[in-house]
Amino acid sequence: MANEVIFHSIHLPESWKLENYLKVGGFDALKKVIAEQMPAEEIINQVKISALRGRGGAGFPTGLKWSFMPRQFPGDKYVVCNTDEGEPGTFKDKDIIRYNPHQLIEGMVIAGYTLGAVAGYNYIHGEIFECFERFEAALEEARAANLLGKNILGSGWDFDIHAHHGYGAYVCGEETALLESIEGKKGQPRFKPPFPASFGLYGKPTTINNTETLASIPYIVKHGGQKFLELGKPNNGGTKIFSVSGHVAKPGNYEIGMGTPFKELLAMAGGIKDGRKLKAVIPGGSSVPVVPGEIMMDVTMDYDSISKAGSYLGAGSVIVMDETVCMVKALERLSYFYFEESCGQCTPCREGAGWLYRVIQRIEHGQGRAEDLALLESVAGNIMGRTICALGDAAAMPVQGMLKHYRNEFEYHIKHGKCMVNGG
Amino acid sequence: MLSPAALTEIDREVAKYPPLRKQSAVMSALRIAQIELGWLSPETIEYVANYLEIPAIAAWEVATFYNMYELKPVGKYKLSVCTNLPCTLMGAESAVEYLQRKLGIGFNETTPDGKFSLKMSECMGSCGEGPLLTINNHKMKVRLTPEVIDEILAGLE
Numbered sequence: 023m024a025n026e027v028i029f030h031s032i033h034l035p036e037s038w039k040l041e042n043y044l045k046v047g048g049f050d051a052l053k054k055v056i057a058e059q060m061p062a063e064e065i066i067n068q069v070k071i072s073a074l075r076g077r078g079g080a081g082f083p084t085g086l087k088w089s090f091m092p093r094q095f096p097g098d099k100y101v102v103c104n105t106d107e108g109e110p111g112t113f114k115d116k117d118i119i120r121y122n123p124h125q126l127i128e129g130m131v132i133a134g135y136t137l138g139a140v141a142g143y144n145y146i147h148g149e150i151f152e153c154f155e156r157f158e159a160a161l162e163e164a165r166a167a168n169l170l171g172k173n174i175l176g177s178g179w180d181f182d183i184h185a186h187h188g189y190g191a192y193v194c195g196e197e198t199a200l201l202e203s204i205e206g207k208k209g210q211p212r213f214k215p216p217f218p219a220s221f222g223l224y225g226k227p228t229t230i231n232n233t234e235t236l237a238s239i240p241y242i243v244k245h246g247g248q249k250f251l252e253l254g255k256p257n258n259g260g261t262k263i264f265s266v267s268g269h270v271a272k273p274g275n276y277e278i279g280m281g282t283p284f285k286e287l288l289a290m291a292g293g294i295k296d297g298r299k300l301k302a303v304i305p306g307g308s309s310v311p312v313v314p315g316e317i318m319m320d321v322t323m324d325y326d327s328i329s330k331a332g333s334y335l336g337a338g339s340v341i342v343m344d345e346t347v348c349m350v351k352a353l354e355r356l357s358y359f360y361f362e363e364s365c366g367q368c369t370p371c372r373e374g375a376g377w378l379y380r381v382i383q384r385i386e387h388g389q390g391r392a393e394d395l396a397l398l399e400s401v402a403g404n405i406m407g408r409t410i411c412a413l414g415d416a417a418a419m420p421v422q423g424m425l426k427h428y429r430n431e432f433e434y435h436i437k438h439g440k441c442m443v444n445g446g
Numbered sequence: 447m448l449s450p451a452a453l454t455e456i457d458r459e460v461a462k463y464p465p466l467r468k469q470s471a472v473m474s475a476l477r478i479a480q481i482e483l484g485w486l487s488p489e490t491i492e493y494v495a496n497y498l499e500i501p502a503i504a505a506w507e508v509a510t511f512y513n514m515y516e517l518k519p520v521g522k523y524k525l526s527v528c529t530n531l532p533c534t535l536m537g538a539e540s541a542v543e544y545l546q547r548k549l550g551i552g553f554n555e556t557t558p559d560g561k562f563s564l565k566m567s568e569c570m571g572s573c574g575e576g577p578l579l580t581i582n583n584h585k586m587k588v589r590l591t592p593e594v595i596d597e598i599l600a601g602l603e
Contacts, residue, residue: 107571108568110530110531111531112573113574115571151580151586152584190512191513208508267576273574274574275574341535355529
């Protein structure tokens, strides 16, 4: 069940070239849509049947999101792809545009057709600029082959896609900050409602999906939603790319069926490096709560199972930590990240993220105070749910998760001024 | 202030967006200007704003919000090393130590000959290949070891 949907051609030389994508049935789905003049309702229905859920982290049902788009609204509408992957632990979308950019283009064109859009934009994390250039080259190839641009495949329908790069701001992965950024502004999230489906890019109806989500669309259109669903499990359709980093022998991306046991994923990634023991896993990117290794070993990789273990599947970004990791130090680094990346718009996040970082930093450096853990809980609790976007929650959740499972390490640091794991 | 080639490149970016939405190209335009001039001086930022027919403050807001823009001169080669958690688990601390020892500078410093600057960076979305760095924002080098770092530095004239 590995590499069924997205990475099916990854083993081929120059898999990113159009000619090679066409050889493995690329653009068959788009050709089918255009030849059969598939009704938009039918495509949306198949996406609903597939149980595809947003792969960027929130897990929102894609078919439902698409049905919110006012397709009959006169005037411009947009499809936006979110390849602004910058949460520690995430690196799957990079490999999609690096190894299979045309499948994303095909998915975006089908989305444009279905949602009645005039244009699509793919917002790409600035730090992976070489992949941005590769995606632009793929767009050129697709235009030259009449798969994009004017009168696509002789259908009389025009739709173009452009690439827009970020330039160093994690918050732009939040969909409304991303829209602000495409408009050439600071990436500060917008208050919702109105939601992008009614007021999106340039104030026009807009659907924003993650890269992996859109790259799954051709498979669903080609094989039907039911087949995609069966690759995973009910309510958790399809395969999912899991990005495994940290203390494993073979870090990398693994595309497997939803519901695969974590044990199997860990084995695919070569197991824990250097024969050490598993300590903990952050299963969905740095903003989700940590899960102790022994709990993780009984979890299957899908939204529902990870949620039962007290965390989130997020973007499928699995950070593995072995027994040598000091959780205070790990949390110090993550908290610095959220402090650094807060856009500064909402007071609880702007001030709270800095506060969390400074308190954790003093605990890590032997200056913790007896009341600090209660203080951390209070600050984290006062950020949660009190900000415009989820970055505030993202700063608070790792703190809450660490204190829930590894409180003793923080207490030891405060009491003894040093680490119980490595003595430093 | 910018070469005809750079302006052509900016025009190509402007064409991606609807008419009257030239501001959308400001991120690319500032990037293109920075590649040509090495950093973004106040004059450069205002020049870009004028070229796109947007208020200077709009370009300033972007230049100061996104952290890959340089508002002060940096060395010929800016090396940005990711130090976030996954990269740290995979050896970023020793890569940074080695780089700092070898170049004789710390983060946010430039070698006396103006050749290298070192920056601490946040997540670059490539954690599976850590530890890693970028050279002048756009070229990524991965799986850093002392040998790989030696090779990278030797390749920069």
